[in-house]
Amino acid sequence: ETGVTQSPTHLIKTRGQQVTLRCSSQSGHNTVSWYQQALGQGPQFIFQYYREEENGRGNFPPRFSGLQFPNYSSELNVNALELDDSALYLCASSLIQGSNYGYTFGSGTRLTVV
Amino acid sequence: AQSVTQLDSQVPVFEEAPVELRCNYSSSVSVYLFWYVQYPNQGLQLLLKYLSGSTLVESINGFEAEFNKSQTSFHLRKPSVHISDTAEYFCAVTKGVTSYGKLTFGQGTILTVHP
Numbered sequence: 001e002t003g004v005t006q007s008p009t010h011l012i013k014t015r016g017q018q019v020t021l022r023c024s025s026q027s028g029h030n031t032v033s034w035y036q037q038a039l040g041q042g043p044q045f046i047f048q049y050y051r052e053e054e055n056g057r058g059n060f061p062p063r064f065s066g067l068q069f070p071n072y073s074s075e076l077n078v079n080a081l082e083l084d085d086s087a088l089y090l091c092a093s094s095l096i097q098g099s100n101y102g103y104t105f106g107s108g109t110r111l112t113v114v
Numbered sequence: 115a116q117s118v119t120q121l122d123s124q125v126p127v128f129e130e131a132p133v134e135l136r137c138n139y140s141s142s143v144s145v146y147l148f149w150y151v152q153y154p155n156q157g158l159q160l161l162l163k164y165l166s167g168s169t170l171v172e173s174i175n176g177f178e179a180e181f182n183k184s185q186t187s188f189h190l191r192k193p194s195v196h197i198s199d200t201a202e203y204f205c206a207v208t209k210g211v212t213s214y215g216k217l218t219f220g221q222g223t224i225l226t227v228h229p
Binding site for chain 1: 118148150156157158159160163204206216217218219220221222
């Protein structure tokens with residue numbers, strides 16, 4: 001089975017710009033979540049998508065938005081980038097089904113805002 | 115709201131020594147618990163999980179964790195560590211089927227295994 005793939009792996013943007021990060025879910029998974037991991041911190045939940053609709057959101061402003069497509073791939077969009085948005089962004093896909101409850105993470109996109 | 119506290123930010127040990135990485139959580143409802151490992155410049159890999167049943171769960175590479183509901187803990191242990199276990203370990207909790215995607219993570223514990 002394929003895992004979760006994210007692109008790009010690294011990205012440098014200027015403050016005020018917009019960025020789109022992409023994620024392909026593990027085969028058979030229908031739920032995708034996005035996390036922000038700042039340097040030296042644990043991942044923070046941004047939001048989750050299920051059946052192409054946002055289904056839960058963490059403490060992030062509206063300039064963080066997302067999409068989930070019919071093939072369960074997903075995008076994270078961040079507008080008006082700020083220096084504090086510099087972080088590793090992780091995508092996790094999941095299939096909630098009994099003992100298979102779990103999340104598979106991608107390797108992340110390292111975003112640097114300068 | 116739920117929270118996770120990893121009591122040690124860094125744990126240095128010598129190869130073949132035992133290790134315990136401590137994790138406490140707070141939640142007013144039943145939870146599912148996870149340990150993830152993160153190697154440098156990589157994403158998170160699931161180490162083990164507790165959903166229900168036996169409170170002692172094991173991974174394929176020798177780690178184990180015990181769910182202790184009365185102490186709200188989920189400490190990770192390994193009786194003999196290897197150099198390759200050097201990594202950052204994250205404890206995480208979710209409220210289960212009512213909160214599918216939202217994992218709450220601890221701050222992480224950096225395990226460094228010395229030869």
